Amino acid sequence: MKIKKCPKCGIYTLKDNCRICGSATASPHPLRFSPEDRWGEWRRKAKMKNIRD
């Protein structure tokens, strides 16, 4: 299974093109655990931190 990521939307997909914006997707950097949960949580925390600071 090859998972890919849309560089614009930041979503993960198995397809060559993003289902949201249609951009060509690319393999995310080092693929280790569950990328969707891991990066989803990281992005939420980063976003909250930016708002609060």
Ligand SMILES: [Zn+2]
């Ligand atoms: Zn997209």
